[in-house]
Amino acid sequence: MSETTEQYWVLRPGSCEVYEIGEGGGLGTVELVQSFELRSPSGKLMDKIPAIFYPVSTLNPFELLPPLHDLALSNITHYQEWSDYREVRYKCNVPVPVLKGLLDAPDRLVIGPNTVVTLPPDGDFFYREPSGKAIEATRQAIIDIEKQMLQRSLAFFGGNSHMTATEAELRSAQTVSELTQMARDKESAVKGIINCWTQWTSEEPNGGIKVNTNLIKSPISSDTARMFTDLVVGGIMPTDMYWDIMSSAGIIPKNVELPSAGD
Template structure:
């Protein structure tokens, strides 16, 4: 049955359990609201209207998404370097590695976001159809060249492996693709396609409607390749096996959902507490009351009229709870930057870089380097070159302690607009980096009188500009 070609394997289904959570967090407030009860439970006996109102005003503190973006940017704070052993044609390809205008540096940056968020991604090294082309000279004349295509989590449906010369390699992989075709003069119709790759062979399957009105997946096209391998490379966040991985920041994701729920409660109690209730004590029967600046109220003897307000104790408890969660999230994200003694490394990693004392993010960057090197090798094989060469990412960003790592992350989150400058001062005092005698408000006022920060001064515009 060809319908099975669209099914997810058990390994993919197991990984996919975490993806709705991290994708909703990466999508921000709108995505979390769309997920509704999945991450913001409805209270017992809560009316749907009340729940909908609570959901509509809930906003996400974007700790997970911003931590992913900050951490994923560290290996790319300096340009990706291609070694001297990378063939010149491939260096040219790297300026537009996906034939969509993205260079290798930007392409690899997207892979790092994938592996830090959902934990897995992949690269297909493909070659355009070359009908009638028989020689390398004809390929060059036709402008044909290999290119890379990124397959994020969910686009890989399943795979089979084999052992070649003692090494596990892909014997088959199934990839889900979204294709489009013209629908009228100005429209397009999108549809799914499954690509099946095997060494030296490829097939595509599409869903069609049969004569009896049923839809089924059928073979659409097929062909041969010149490679005796499947040119696909997995990129891992927290590898658990061949082709499988876990989100390295999964605990931060759960903490961010906890903050989302607690913040929703806090917003709800603030709404209730900000509206005082007028209470009439000691009056029997109905009393006409008009409340206003120019109104007076006549009460029966021994009656009392007053506003009843929230004591604020629960509000302060909720505020402290949010602060505690935010502190834990900051530390959880910063843990990827703390160097670990005796960290495991791959055989291809360079010993002179002190591989025994690296942080988790540095090891992920090295694993991504390995994946890029494999992709470069497949690219070389497509064009008949013996070697693809080596790529190098920036990895000098590890911290010696959690305090140092979280302090660095604090500054980057402030620069991204997630937390305030005052919050940075208070958190640095908590860590003992700044003196406890400093008054945050006074320090910010003094800083404002110092003029622009170094490096922030720009040349004045020329006259007449």
């Protein structure tokens, strides 16, 4: 049977120490078992710790839950509720045949337009169906879950007539802000990884990635564009800044040559 040894690696610029946790002495003992320098293959001492912190969430950097985790859980709940809804509808939509007063029921009862059911004088034959009270409650639960999922996602870009334009814009801005920050964190993490690698290989750190954030940018409304135009006309906003905003928002095509400040 293999044994597991608990170790802790302590990284410092240019060095690394490995400690083991023993079992003696109450809470255990800490013993230094290995110490070595961090050098590149060329022998250069690394002046940085070769570790990059890449938080999944900037609000709670030490939580490892993926983005939109709550939306994924809501999606599972929605699937379960919808499955129950279909099951209860199926059972409530099928009437159950009932024989009243028939004591000696045959082993096999044939029901149909071409068969006859013999009943005693006080007997009766009818169909009984459930009241189906759970159907409406389950249906309302599904609607409530979909409303919560709508608030946590970009679904408001669809046809939701119950949401005002201001509410949709505020929710859009919050989601876009989170996605933009995630893109920046990824660019920063990859840049740090390349810096560590090039220091190890003694190369120049001239690589990286660029996440295209134009896909998640919120479009500028006509009122906002008109406000920027008024600022330029009033001499409050520089013309170059105005053209940059209009171009980055996609209102002006990238291939259009913008005028300079002196034009």
